[in-house]
Amino acid sequence: MPLPTLPIEIWEQIIGSLNRYDRRSFCTCCLVCRSWVPISRHYIYDTIFLLSSSQVAKFLKSLICVEATPIGLYVSILKLHEGSGRSPREHLWFSKALPTLSQCLPNVTNLTVDCIVPDTFDPSSWSALLNGFLQVTSFSLFLCRFTSPTEVLQLIASFPRMSSLQITRLGFIEDPRRLVTDSMISPPPQLALLNAQQMHVPFLLHWLTEHHIRIRSATFTSVHGASMESIGEFAHQLGPSLEHLSLSEPETDRLRPEVFAAEHFKLAANTHLRSLDINRMYAIGGLPWLSDLLSQIKSEDLECVRFAIMAHTVALLQKVPWSQVDYILSQFSSIRTVKFRFFMDLSLWKKAAIFVKTQVPRLIDRGARIEFEL
Missing domain, CATH: 1.20.1280 (Monooxygenase)
Structure with a gap:
């Protein structure tokens, strides 16, 4: 049967x-x-990760095999890591592969590019990168060196459907502080999520503001101290469109709490802010700006606040004005969760959690969840 x-x-x-x-x-x-x-x-x-010349040679051979079904149609996530290479010849595989990749992978929606140097590209390769991945909605760019920030803006602008952008530790031969943006280069209109880490960002924020791009979620991690004022202005200009904001103290100025001064930020304009994440706060100075920053929030939609604090002793945590933090946050009827993460020895972590929980009685009485992350 x-x-x-x-x-x-x-x-x-x-x-x-x-x-x-x-x-x-x-x-x-x-x-x-x-x-x-x-x-x-x-x-x-579905996901292809290419990081060497030998690996990409095999993949390109399978892409152009006339007897096989076009496997490039199945690729939606493409991760390209050029790296330093063992020889100059191997180092250039990325540039040589781009024209074929851009033609044979028409359905890539998530593109990650690591460690490229566009100076080494020939014109056809750079053109392939700018014009070949038109379906990309999420783009990540890490550890790359460009001649000028204008090249970065051109690259970002080449993905018209992009809604999510992550850029980390980009280097430039020309000084990014002297950039005059080209009004003819327009950002992707649907861009809503921005994540910038460990780099100079004012040129990018000015460009996005100039074209009225309404970012919904913005994350800034370990950016240069000189960028903090630009970040504050950028958040203010976003107004009600900004729903999620993540910040961190500049690593280079950890002993100068004034670089994170609350006057850099005007969060009252972000009337639909739903979550605020403050990373890598150094408690050595008692975080004198923290209550001022929180008191600026006027959103009736605030649901979650997260604090990640660098402190090697519980005594440092005692310098933070927790009573003011507790009072300010307890005024938000929409608050649901307050999260804490401590960067300290595990033997002290439990004591720190117990101490902080005793410092926020109003939040606990309101029914807010107090969570601690390892």
Whole structure:
């Protein structure tokens, strides 16, 4: 008696429940049944990570194989890490591969680029990067060196559908503080999430503000101290559109609490702010600006506040004006969660958590959850 035939939709759900990193299982599915091939290939080729010349050579060979189904159609997440390479020839694989990658991978929506130096690109390669990935909605750029910030703006502008941007530790030959932005270069209109880390950001924020891009979620981690005023102005200009804001004290000025002065920020304009995350606060100075910063918030939608504090002793935490913090936050009827993370020895972590919890009685009485992260 023949076995009942299951609809292909059921098999697709079963195959989709497999471990996404178990490529052997998906390859086996391709060999078992012809109808399983499309869904199996989707999981095999959905994410491609290329980080060496030998690896990219094999992948390019499979892309242009005329006897095979175009596997490039399945790729939606592409991660490219050029690195330093063992030789100048190997170092240039990224530039040589770009024209083929841009033509054969039309459905990439998530693109990550690490450690590139556009100075080494020939014109066709740079053009391929600017014009070949038009479906990208999420773009990440790490540890790259550009001639000028204008090149970065051109690259960002080349993804018209982009809604999420992350940039980290970009270097420039020209001084980014002297950039005059080109009004003809326009940011992606749908850009809503911005994450900038360990770099000079005023040129980028000025560009986004100039074109009235309404960022919904902004994260700034370990940026240069000189950028704090620009970040404050940027947040103010966003007004009600800003819902999530994450900040951190500049690492280079950790002993000068005034660099995080509250006057840099005017959060009263962010009337729909839902969450505020303050990272890497150094408690050595008692965080004198903290209550001033929190008192600026006028949003009736604030649900979550998170503090990540650097303190090697509980005594340092005692210098923080917790009674003012407790009073200010307890005035928000919408507050649901207040989170704390302490960067200290694990032997002191529990004592720190107990101490801080005793300092926020009003929040506890209001029913807010007090959470602690390791």
